Amino acid sequence: xxxxxxxxxxxxxxxxxxxxxxxxxxxxxxxxxxxxxxxxxxxxxxxxxxxxxxxxxxxxxxxxxxxxxxxxxxxxxxxxxxxxxxxxxxxxxxxxxxxxxxxxxxxxxxxxxxxxxxxxxxxxxxxxxxxxxxxxxxxxxxxxxxxxxxxxxxxxxxxxxxxxxxxxxxxxxxxxxxxxxxxxxxxxxxxxxxxxxxxxxxxxxxxxxxxxxxxxxxxxxxxxxxxxxxxxxxxxxxxxxxxxxxxxxxxxxxxxxxxxxxxxxxxxxxxxxxxxxxxxxxxxxxxxxxxxxxxxxxxxxxxxxxxxxxxxxxxxxxxxxxxxxxxxxxxxxxxxxxxxxxxxxxxxxxxxxxxxxxxxxxxxxxxxxxxxxxxxxxxxxxxxxxx
Ligand SMILES: *Cc1c(COP(=O)(O)O)cnc(C)c1O
Numbered sequence: 082x083x084x085x086x087x088x089x090x091x092x093x094x095x096x097x098x099x100x101x102x103x104x105x106x107x108x109x110x111x112x113x114x115x116x117x118x119x120x121x122x123x124x125x126x127x128x129x130x131x132x133x134x135x136x137x138x139x140x141x142x143x144x145x146x147x148x149x150x151x152x153x154x155x156x157x158x159x160x161x162x163x164x165x166x167x168x169x170x171x172x173x174x175x176x177x178x179x180x181x182x183x184x185x186x187x188x189x190x191x192x193x194x195x196x197x198x199x200x201x202x203x204x205x206x207x208x209x210x211x212x213x214x215x216x217x218x219x220x221x222x223x224x225x226x227x228x229x230x231x232x233x234x235x236x237x238x239x240x241x242x243x244x245x246x247x248x249x250x251x252x253x254x255x256x257x258x259x260x261x262x263x264x265x266x267x268x269x270x271x272x273x274x275x276x277x278x279x280x281x282x283x284x285x286x287x288x289x290x291x292x293x294x295x296x297x298x299x300x301x302x303x304x305x306x307x308x309x310x311x312x313x314x315x316x317x318x319x320x321x322x323x324x325x326x327x328x329x330x331x332x333x334x335x336x337x338x339x340x341x342x343x344x345x346x347x348x349x350x351x352x353x354x355x356x357x358x359x360x361x362x363x364x365x366x367x368x369x370x371x372x373x374x375x376x377x378x379x380x381x382x383x384x385x386x387x388x389x390x391x392x393x394x395x396x397x398x399x400x401x402x403x404x405x406x407x408x409x410x411x412x413x414x415x416x417x418x419x420x421x422x423x424x425x426x427x428x429x430x431x432x433x434x435x436x437x438x439x440x441x442x443x444x445x446x447x448x449x450x451x452x453x454x455x456x457x458x459x460x461x462x463x464x465x466x467x468x
Contacts (some may be wrong), residue, residue, distance in 0.1 A: 090149065090264060091333035095251065098144035103138035110141045112323045134311045138319040143294065145286065149263040149329075150276050154303035156310050157322055161259065161279025162187050163315035164193075164293030168255070168277065169301075170309050174200030177219050180226040183234055183437045185257065185279075188226075190428040205433075208238040209369070211246060218250055227273075228257045232375070233385050233421040233445045234438050235360045238368035240376050244272035259283070259412070264336040265379040283381075284327040284413030286335050290321045291462050293338035305464075312376070335414065336461045338450040339382030343454040346446065346460070350386050355464050357387040357442065382448040385413055385421075392441040394467045395420055399444070401463035404455055416456055419445050 084192055086093070099110050113136055118129040129135050139369040158164040165188055171177065180192060182407055192203045204217050217307030225247045229238040240256065247254045255275045256268035262283040268276050278284055280292035310316060317325075347361045359366065363375040363380025373380060388394060399407050405418035409425050419425060421439050429439070448456065456464065 083194065086151075086292045091101055093148055094145070094331045094332050097148040101303075110138060110323070110326065112319045113137045114319050125348050131318070133314050133316055136319055136322070138326070139317055139322040142317070142322040142329075143296075145326060145329060146263075146278070146280075146294045149298040149332075150258070150296045151263075151267050151269040152276065153298045154301075154307075155294060155296045156306060157280070157317040157325075158293035158295065158310070159315050159317050159321075160291045161185075161277065161281060161293040162191060164277050164279075164295045165191055167177065167309050167313050167315055168275065168295060168306065168355045169196050169201070170313060171305060171465075172201050173222055176223040177200070177202040177204070178224045179204050179208075179214065179217055179222060181228040181231050181236075181238065182206055182433075183231040183236065183439075185232050185259070186227045186426045187258070188228075194428075196239050207236070208243055209236060209372075211239075211242055214243070214246055218252070221346035222250065222252055222432070224253045224255060226257075227268075228381070230260050230369075230380075231361050232260065233383075233426065233443065235362050235367070235369075235383065235385060237278065237362050237367075237373045237376075238370050240273065242433075247253055247377055248272065255437055259381070259384055261377060261381045262332060262336060264332055265340075265381055266377045269296075269298065271376060274302070280325050281410065283339075284332065284412075285325045286413060287324075287328055288410065288413035288415065290324045290328075292317050292321055292325050304390070335450055335468045336379065336381070339448055340379045342450065342453045342456060343380070343382045343384050343448040346448055346456055347384055349457045349460065350384070353461075353464060355389050355468055357389050359384065359386045361385075367388075384446045384448060385441045385466070386444055386446075388444060388464075388467070390442055391468065395442055395444060398463050401466040402459050403462070403465075404459040405446065411445075414450045416449035416451060417447040419447075421445050421452070 116132045120126045139157045143157045144218045147155030158336045253274045256273045258276050259279045278294040335342050350356050350359045361384045405416045
């Protein structure tokens with residue numbers, strides 16, 4: 082009953098993979114805080130042997146997210162980076178990967194500093210440029226790694242077109258769907274092979290867990306990745322799995338509110354005399370607005386903007402908000418503010434950072450689900466400190 086894909090998103094988020102527990106009828110899937118499982122006879126078990134391999138709480142979470150992403154299989158990891166890292170072990174020395182040029186700073190560091198030393202080659206490109214992407218495809222290109230919208234400048238990559246280019250060449254596509262969550266964007270519907278998440282962000286939504294998820298459809302690939310997950314062991318614990326599962330129950334409500342608030346904040350910022358430029362792909366002023374409208378049902382809660390001034394003004398502004406907490410991360414119910422050049426994107430080399438527009442007057446907001454009026458007042462007050 083609960084595994085019925087005909088149900089709407091919010092229904093599936095609350096019920097999928099979460100039937101009442103068999104022995105007690107507990108409505109909520111228990112936290113199976115165990116490392117191992119009793120066997121009746123050597124090798125004779127109930128499908129569970131050891132929790133690195135299988136854990137019912139973790140499986141419930143992975144299955145729920147897979148279902149929301151219109152995928153068949155899911156795996157849950159101890160962080161978004163652990164999911165990326167485990168997936169990278171699927172590739173071999175001399176394989177070539179094309180990646181979004183302003184991907185998440187931690188993903189960039191992992192590719193550029195860690196996996197490059199294992200002989201995997203990376204090219205970082207603006208994936209909106211089809212011709213450029215085609216130009217960089219080599220015989221050893223195995224994967225196109227897409228983030229959309231990108232972080233922090235919120236560039237939007239055309240999912241259908243990038244998947245088509247990749248598949249013409251037998252190349253796998255991965256989409257990091259952290260920023261929009263399946264509530265707003267379902268990359269699988271455009272042919273994406275693998276979707277990854279930092280569940281730390283919107284999926285969990287309460288800034289109290291670090292977790293990662295990977296979902297996919299292909300049977301053979303799913304078996305390989307489950308093998309890698311078990312071998313490498315960067316799995317999510319039962320307690321954290323349970324917390325993310327709980328967070329997902331309100332994903333639909335939260336995402337709607339994040340977006341509603343983001344739109345109000347964008348309207349305020351666009352009209353503010355101390356703002357140079359606002360970047361929000363849900364607003365017609367964004368260069369990728371049309372692509373965004375075509376492939377998503379909403380633009381989410383991350384808003385970036387350039388204020389008028391330099392590092393001095395940015396610093397003062399960032400120190401002056403009271404509701405917006407100055408912190409890295411995003412996607413929680415509480416609003417956060419941060420400075421990408423100094424904070425989240427510090428690991429991106431200077432020249433690349435400049436060419437991506439990550440300048441000292443760029444500020445990123447993660448709009449929470451508080452009252453929009455309070456958020457706007459808070460920003461207005463911070464502007465008055467630099468005006
Ligand atoms: C945070 C984030 C990651 C990394 O996830 P962790 O859970 O912090 O390891 C990857 N991609 C994006 C887009 C992110 O925002």
